[in-house]
Amino acid sequence: MIVSESGGNGCGGHLNATIRVADPRVGICMDSPVPAGWVITGEALTNSCGGHMGGTVTNQLFSGMGVCADSTLPAGWVITAKSAGNGCGGHLGEMITNSLFNGINVCANSTVPAGWWISSMYTTNGCGGYMGEILQH
Numbered sequence: 001m002i003v004s005e006s007g008g009n010g011c012g013g014h015l016n017a018t019i020r021v022a023d024p025r026v027g028i029c030m031d032s033p034v035p036a037g038w039v040i041t042g043e044a045l046t047n048s049c050g051g052h053m054g055g056t057v058t059n060q061l062f063s064g065m066g067v068c069a070d071s072t073l074p075a076g077w078v079i080t081a082k083s084a085g086n087g088c089g090g091h092l093g094e095m096i097t098n099s100l101f102n103g104i105n106v107c108a109n110s111t112v113p114a115g116w117w118i119s120s121m122y123t124t125n126g127c128g129g130y131m132g133e134i135l136q137h
Contacts, residue, residue: 001057002032005050015050024058030089035059039071039096043089053089063097069128076100078110078135082128092128100135108133 001022005015020026022035029049034040038059046054055068061077068088073079079094086093097104100113107127112118116135124132 001026001035002029002049003027005029005031005048005052007050022057022059024060027054027056029053030055034072036072037074039073040068040088041066042087043068043070043091044087045089055089061096061098063099065096066093067096068092069094073111075111076113078104078113079107079127080105081126082107082130083126084128100137102136104135106133106135107131 001020002017003020003026005017007015022038030043030053034057038057039061041056041058043053043055048054061074066086069082069092073096077096077098078100080097081095082092084092100116108121108131112135116137118133119136120134122132126132
């Protein structure tokens with residue numbers, strides 16, 4: 001992951017980047033690819049990323065945690081709510097879970113996990129403009 005960027009001396013006008021192995025305790029620059037299985041937990045302006053947003057990521061997921069909406073969720077995880085103003089650099093925040101049960105309410109922008117299906121859709125204010133869905137197994 002890219003953890004810092006600075007002026008491009010010797011890089012043909014491009015930024016110099018410091019790259020480290022993914023670690024939940026290390027901040028990253030948001031122009032860095034986020035490893036599969038990791039989610040973005042915060043984004044903010046920083047002076048260490050060459051004009052890009054900085055952020056935090058983790059692979060230590062738990063049901064009910066908040067992530068930034070520009071995260072790609074691992075298989076089997078769904079979005080249960082979306083809201084604004086949570087430190088995600090202008091993106092909505094999402095509450096996620098992998099504790100699925102018949103009749104669970106999820107946001108329609110969730111990927112439906114393998115073996116589950118949508119039994120109905122409904123209007124909700126809790127999904128940041130998306131419809132709600134009820135999943136069955």
